[in-house]
Amino acid sequence: MIDKNLFENTEVAFQLKSDSELERAYFLFKMISHEPLVRIGTAATNFALKAHLPVEGLIRSTVFDHFCGGVSEDDCLNVIDKMYEKGVCSVLDYSVEGKEVESHFDDAMEKTLKIIRFSDEKDAMPIAVFKPTGFGRFHLYQKKGEGKAFTSEEQDEWNRVVERFHAVCKLAKERDVELLVDAEESWMQDAADDLIEEMMSIYNKEKPIVYNTLQTYRWDRLDYLKNLHTRAKEKGFTIGVKIVRGAYMEKERERAEKKGYESPICENKLATDNCFNDTLTYALEHLKDISVFIGTHNEYSCYLAMDLMEQLKIEKEDNRVWFGQLYGMSDHISFNLADNGYNVAKYVPFGPVKDVMPYLIRRAEENTSVAGQTSRELSLLKTEKKRRKL
Numbered sequence: 001m002i003d004k005n006l007f008e009n010t011e012v013a014f015q016l017k018s019d020s021e022l023e024r025a026y027f028l029f030k031m032i033s034h035e036p037l038v039r040i041g042t043a044a045t046n047f048a049l050k051a052h053l054p055v056e057g058l059i060r061s062t063v064f065d066h067f068c069g070g071v072s073e074d075d076c077l078n079v080i081d082k083m084y085e086k087g088v089c090s091v092l093d094y095s096v097e098g099k100e101v102e103s104h105f106d107d108a109m110e111k112t113l114k115i116i117r118f119s120d121e122k123d124a125m126p127i128a129v130f131k132p133t134g135f136g137r138f139h140l141y142q143k144k145g146e147g148k149a150f151t152s153e154e155q156d157e158w159n160r161v162v163e164r165f166h167a168v169c170k171l172a173k174e175r176d177v178e179l180l181v182d183a184e185e186s187w188m189q190d191a192a193d194d195l196i197e198e199m200m201s202i203y204n205k206e207k208p209i210v211y212n213t214l215q216t217y218r219w220d221r222l223d224y225l226k227n228l229h230t231r232a233k234e235k236g237f238t239i240g241v242k243i244v245r246g247a248y249m250e251k252e253r254e255r256a257e258k259k260g261y262e263s264p265i266c267e268n269k270l271a272t273d274n275c276f277n278d279t280l281t282y283a284l285e286h287l288k289d290i291s292v293f294i295g296t297h298n299e300y301s302c303y304l305a306m307d308l309m310e311q312l313k314i315e316k317e318d319n320r321v322w323f324g325q326l327y328g329m330s331d332h333i334s335f336n337l338a339d340n341g342y343n344v345a346k347y348v349p350f351g352p353v354k355d356v357m358p359y360l361i362r363r364a365e366e367n368t369s370v371a372g373q374t375s376r377e378l379s380l381l382k383t384e385k386k387r388r389k390l
Contacts (some may be wrong), residue, residue, distance in 0.1 A: 002306045007299050010384035011334035012339050016082055021386065026381045028066055034372045042068050051242045056353045063360055067328035068095070069348035073118055076350050080388030081326070084124035087338035091127045091180065091324065092118070095349035095359040101135055102160070108134035113171055120175035122313075127293075127322070127345055128172065129180040132192040136161035138184075145190035165195060169203045169210055176209075179295060180242050183213035186252060186264045197228065204237045206222040208291040212344055216276040217249055218264045225279060229289060236370075242293040242324070243279050245272055247362070277304055284308045284321070291320040293345075297330040297373060302337065329373075345390040 007013075014022060045059065069076035074094060080090045094111045112130045119125035132141060140158055143150065150158060172179040181196050183189060196212040203209045212228075216223040225241065232239050249265055256263035266272040280301060283292040286306075294305055302323065308314075314321060322343045325334045336343040349359055 002303060002310060004303065006336050006340065007302075007332045009336050009339075010332065010380050010387060013034060013335050013380060014078060014384045015086060015335065017331075022381060022385060022388075024062065025066060026378065026385065028063060028376045029381065030373050031218075031236065033378065045361070059360075060353055064353055064356070067326070067349065067360055069327060069350045071350065071352055072146065073115065074351065074369075076348055079348060080122070080124050083346060086335055087341075088334055088344050089127070090125050090327075090348045091129050091345050092123060093129050093347050093349045094134070094351055096134075096351045096355040105135050105160075105164065107384060109167060114167045116168065116171050116175055116177050116179070120179045125176045125177075127180060128168075129182060129347070130168065131182045132195070133184055133188070135164040138188055138364050141184075141188035141191040145194075154245070161344075162195065165199055169199045173203045173209045178211060178240065178293075179209055180211045180240075181213060182242075183215045183244070183246075185216060187255070193224070197231070200232070200239065201235050201237045204240065206238075208238045208240030211242050211293055213242040213244060213292070213295075214279060215244055215246035216247075216279050217246035217252075217266050217272045219271065219275060220264065221265045222275060222279045225282060225290075229286060232275075232289060239290045240293070241283060241284065241290060242295050243276060243359060244295040244331075245276055245298070273301070275300070277301055280305055284312060284314065286313070287314060287318075287320050293322045293324055295324045297325055297333065299333065302333055306342070317343060319343065 017025065045055070069079040069090070069092070070201070076090070076092060080092075083090060092115050094108065094115070096108070108130065112128060112134070115125075115128045119128050135311065136157065140150075140154060140161065143154070144158065161239070169179060171177075182190070184192065193212065196210060199210045200208075200212070214225060216222070228239060246265075252265050253263050256265075266275055276298070277300075280292070280294060281304075283290045284305065294300060294301070305321070305323070309321065311317075322345055323337050324345045324347060325331075327346045327348045333348055334344050349356060351359075353378075
């Protein structure tokens with residue numbers, strides 16, 4: 001039987017945090033719990049960075065160090081090693097966003113190749129990750145997905161995107177490092193889905209190396225997975241999926257309304273939760289063909305996965321099932337799961353402070369919009385502070 005109080009153990013959850021780090025975490029989540037403060041803080045931070053005011057040190061010692069592993073791969077090593085001692089692996093995530101230049105795409109590819117090599121050398125890092133728009137322009141994916149003809153220059157550009165995908169997938173297969181490809185906005189995702197499926201058909205013949213990401217706040221994602229499953233069986237490759245709820249909800253709804261098409265987003269939180277849990281169930285019931293990385297901070301979904309694994313007689317350490325949370329969040333899930341023998345990996349963002357700010361701002365905004373997330377973090381931190389005093 002699964003212990004339904006598993007995530008209440010704050011001693012295990014915060015074992016790596018010093019008293020001062022615990023206080024900092026409490027202060028940050030307290031700030032994030034006030035939406036007006038987040039809005040003012042993000043605006044002030046953006047202004048200060050653009051005006052080249054000396055605020056990087058302050059950002060680094062507060063929000064950056066809580067949610068990021070460091071400014072470079074080597075800078076993350078201390079965090080990676082400490083977590084691995086407690087059974088939690090790391091997925092290094094180069095979290096620089098919004099670049100639109102070919103040289104930046106080449107840099108992102110080289111960074112991903114470096115992380116794969118780095119992962120190959122460390123047991124603590126069995127998984128790597130990248131974003132499709134890290135390797136090519138957003139507009140290019142959108143145009144491709146809409147079936148519009150490329151100019152000859154755009155075709156050359158797209159060919160380079162495909163080459164970058166092949167380069168990282170090929171190395172990941174050679175080094176036996178699983179490679180997660182993040183999902184982005186729906187209006188560029190069709191082209192990304194097709195390209196990732198092409199990579200799966202080549203590199204996932206023996207076992208899943210390439211993983212696509214399904215954002216289950218989209219109501220069509222379970223059907224997409226079922227159709228992909230059918231094609232994979234026909235073509236003889238295995239599937240890797242990371243399932244998450246999603247990160248672009250407001251933007252998705254606004255665009256659908258503005259352009260007058262049906263929103264791809266589930267009508268409410270309950271529908272999203274059901275879509276996530278149904279997709280999770282489908283993957284675990286077809287584990288012979290589908291490996292799954294369960295990216296969630298939702299406790300019920302984690303308990304559901306554990307229950308299903310027990311019912312389906314899936315071993316806790318089966319490499320086809322991983323749980324994942326973001327660094328700096330839901331330690332009560334990550335460390336208690338690991339303490340009980342499950343495969344767990346933290347997404348560890350890194351990059352220059354200034355370049356990672358869009359990621360950090362999104363994290364803060366998401367925390368204010370997810371009902372109960374921040375109050376749960378605060379409650380657990382308060383419990384642990386009290387426990388240590390006693």
